[in-house]
Amino acid sequence: MTRVLGRAGLLLGLPVVLLVTWWFASAGSKSFYQPPLETIVKVFPDTWTGARFKSDVFPSLIRLFIGYGLAVALGIALGVLIGANRRLRALVEPLLEFLRAIPPPVLVPILILIAGIGNPTKVLVIVIGGIWPVLLNTVEGVRGVDEVLADTCRSYRIGGWLRLRTFILRAASPQIVVGARQALSISIIMMVIGELLGATNGLGYTVVEFQRGFQIPEMWSGVFVLGLLGVLLSLAFTLVERRVLSWYHGARAAERSGH
Amino acid sequence: MTTSPNTLRRAGDNPALLGLAGILAFGALLEVLPRVGVLPSEYFPPTSKIIAALIDEFGRGDFWQAVVGTVSTWLIGLAIAVLAGIVLGILIGSVPVLRLATASTIEFLRPIPSVALLPLAVVLFSAPIRSILLLVVYASFWQVLIQVLHGVTDVDPVARETAASYRLNRWRQARYLVWPTTLPYAMTGIRLAASVALVLTITGELLIGGTKGIGEQIAVAQSSIAVPSMYALIVVSGLIGLVANLATRRAERMVLAWHPSVRRELPL
Numbered sequence: 001m002t003r004v005l006g007r008a009g010l011l012l013g014l015p016v017v018l019l020v021t022w023w024f025a026s027a028g029s030k031s032f033y034q035p036p037l038e039t040i041v042k043v044f045p046d047t048w049t050g051a052r053f054k055s056d057v058f059p060s061l062i063r064l065f066i067g068y069g070l071a072v073a074l075g076i077a078l079g080v081l082i083g084a085n086r087r088l089r090a091l092v093e094p095l096l097e098f099l100r101a102i103p104p105p106v107l108v109p110i111l112i113l114i115a116g117i118g119n120p121t122k123v124l125v126i127v128i129g130g131i132w133p134v135l136l137n138t139v140e141g142v143r144g145v146d147e148v149l150a151d152t153c154r155s156y157r158i159g160g161w162l163r164l165r166t167f168i169l170r171a172a173s174p175q176i177v178v179g180a181r182q183a184l185s186i187s188i189i190m191m192v193i194g195e196l197l198g199a200t201n202g203l204g205y206t207v208v209e210f211q212r213g214f215q216i217p218e219m220w221s222g223v224f225v226l227g228l229l230g231v232l233l234s235l236a237f238t239l240v241e242r243r244v245l246s247w248y249h250g251a252r253a254a255e256r257s258g259h
Numbered sequence: 260m261t262t263s264p265n266t267l268r269r270a271g272d273n274p275a276l277l278g279l280a281g282i283l284a285f286g287a288l289l290e291v292l293p294r295v296g297v298l299p300s301e302y303f304p305p306t307s308k309i310i311a312a313l314i315d316e317f318g319r320g321d322f323w324q325a326v327v328g329t330v331s332t333w334l335i336g337l338a339i340a341v342l343a344g345i346v347l348g349i350l351i352g353s354v355p356v357l358r359l360a361t362a363s364t365i366e367f368l369r370p371i372p373s374v375a376l377l378p379l380a381v382v383l384f385s386a387p388i389r390s391i392l393l394l395v396v397y398a399s400f401w402q403v404l405i406q407v408l409h410g411v412t413d414v415d416p417v418a419r420e421t422a423a424s425y426r427l428n429r430w431r432q433a434r435y436l437v438w439p440t441t442l443p444y445a446m447t448g449i450r451l452a453a454s455v456a457l458v459l460t461i462t463g464e465l466l467i468g469g470t471k472g473i474g475e476q477i478a479v480a481q482s483s484i485a486v487p488s489m490y491a492l493i494v495v496s497g498l499i500g501l502v503a504n505l506a507t508r509r510a511e512r513m514v515l516a517w518h519p520s521v522r523r524e525l526p527l
Contacts, residue, residue: 010359015367033382087277094278095285101500103458105465106474106493109481113489114302188372196377196466204374211378219378226375234370 035217044221052206057225060191060203063119067126068187072180075131079138079176080168089139100136104129104186105193117198122191129190130183137179141172174248177241184237188230203229304487312487313494321471328471329499332388333460336395340456341449344400348407348445353437358408369405373398373459377466387469395459399452403445410444411437443518446511453507454500461496473499 019037026036048057082089082096108125115121145168153163169176195204207222242249286306293300304312316322351357373394380390414436422436464474473496480488 007359010356011363014360014364018364090274090277091281091284092278093274093281095281097504098282098497098501101454101504102493102497103461103500105458105462106477106496109465109477110302110489110493113481113484113486114299185370185372189374192372192374192377193462193466196374207375207378211382216382219382223375223379227371230370230372230375231367 032214033216035220039217040220040224043217044224047218047221048225056201056203056206059119059201060195063122063194063202064126064187064191067123067191068130068184070123071127071130071183071187072134074127075134075179075183076138076169076176078131079135080142080164080172082135083139083142083172084168089143096136100132104132104190108193108197112198117200122194122199122202125194126187126190130187133182133186134176134179137175137182138172141175142168144175145171174245177245181234181237181241184233185230188226188233192226302486304490308487309490309494312485312491316488316491316495322476324471325473325476326495326499329460329464329473332391332395332464332470332472333457333503336392336460337399337449337453337456339392340396340399340452341403343396344403344448344452345407345445348404349411349433349437349441352408352411352441353433365401365404365408369401374462374466377463381467387467390467391460391463391470394463395456398459399456402452402455403448406444406448406451407441410441413444414440443515446514450507450511453503457500457503 023037026034027038029036082092104125107128111121111124111128115124149167149171153159153167158167191202192204195202196208199205203222203226207219207226210216210219210222289303289309290306292298293303293305351361376394376397377390380393384390384393418436422432427435461472461474461477464470464472465478466474468475468478473492477489477492477496480492
């Protein structure tokens with residue numbers, strides 16, 4: 001019992017201490033830009049529930065999920081294609097190395113110029129940021145498939161869709177998941193940047209509007225929302241990963257214990 | 260007739276040649292498509308125009324100032340993040356109580372997207388360079404910290420017991436046991452941090468402005484709708500990124516020349 005309490009104390013201790021310190025240190029704050037935590041917490045519900053949730057949070061989330069989904073799907077498809085073909089890989093590898101080195105946010109002004117500031121642009125912004133980690137990790141994963149298994153597939157004449165689904169994608173999935181996790185955090189960042197540079201609604205847009213309108217407590221609450229979004233999505237990803245890769249973690253654990 | 264397929268195959272087996280062919284084909288495609296009207300040429304200038312704009316930029320003084328500005332902001336931010344990440348990582352990693360106590364806080368702070376801090380950074384600091392540095396340091400610090408934390412726990416138990424039986428003191432254990440184990444992890448963290456830091460530097464310049472940098476030059480080119488210069492500057496940002504990647508990879512190989520992992524490339 002004391003052990004459980006001790007663990008819980010260690011887990012929650014520091015966050016509680018930090019929050020309490022912030023609460024009291026900022027309590028009497030007269031600084032315009034650093035309002036008391038109490039004020040921020042007070043404006044939070046009014047700012048983010050009701051109408052604004054529907055007009056700003058919801059569209060952002062929809063764009064994020066579509067953009068992220070497209071980035072992962074395209075990344076896997078292209079990655080399998082490139083990873084499975086040695087010549088193609090040699091042909092595009094230096095090009096990909098260069099394209100990947102371009103910081104994705106600098107492409108946003110170009111995209112806005114070409115496609116305006118509509119929803120397609122904002123989704124595209126997320127795709128061009130998120131596709132790289134998935135693509136490159138899929139290429140690595142497909143390239144590193146077990147050769148004995150590849151030969152086995154060949155001897156049993158397992159080909160086409162069955163081979164792709166049960167062998168290639170399965171073998172590359174631990175790598176693909178690593179890429180998908182990186183892509184998730186990049187997607188959130190790209191979502192915000194897309195909305196900062198050109199938008200009429202959305203989370204990023206709203207937070208910057210608060211900043212420009214000097215609604216400082218509301219701005220702080222917006223930063224909280226973005227932070228919370230990042231934390232919740234990362235948590236959700238961990239849960240999905242545990243399900244999808246349970247076979248892999250199980251095999252690794254068995255390997256370690258010597259079976 | 261029999262020689263041509265053979266030479267073709269030989270050319271096809273040389274990855275460097277194929278890679279060069281890939282880049283040239285990409286450039287040629289972007290030259291032809293706007294010219295024949297498949298892509299609108301006012302938004303997709305042909306490759307030759309982008310190269311001309313690039314050469315034009317190379318001749319301008321403020322372009323080079325911008326390059327120097329971007330690179331120095333990047334290096335300062337990266338240095339702060341790396342130093343803080345290594346020191347805090349080793350400290351937290353080697354004290355089990357600290358490790359347990361900070362785990363939940365780290366797991367919570369790490370996924371916060373760095374651009375979420377952008378409005379805060381803008382109102383908290385009046386100097387734009389500080390706002391940019393805050394974003395850069397916040398984003399790249401976690402990469403180093405997490406890797407170092409992994410590294411510190413990876414110390415070989417047999418080596419630890421050996422050190423204990425030889426009565427190595429705390430400092431010597433840190434120097435000869437913990438540090439060599441942690442270094443490869445730290446280098447991975449630094450490599451990841453370097454590319455994240457560069458992205459955030461240029462993004463900060465683009466969004467906040469007010470400093471000399473490539474990001475701000477892109478914003479200027481955008482507001483004057485100088486499309487070929489925009490593309491030229493994007494190419495420059497890619498080249499800086501490429502050089503940064505190569506430099507960190509080379510540094511990693513040099514620092515870890517003694518380490519077995521350098522011989523087999525770890526997929527990360």
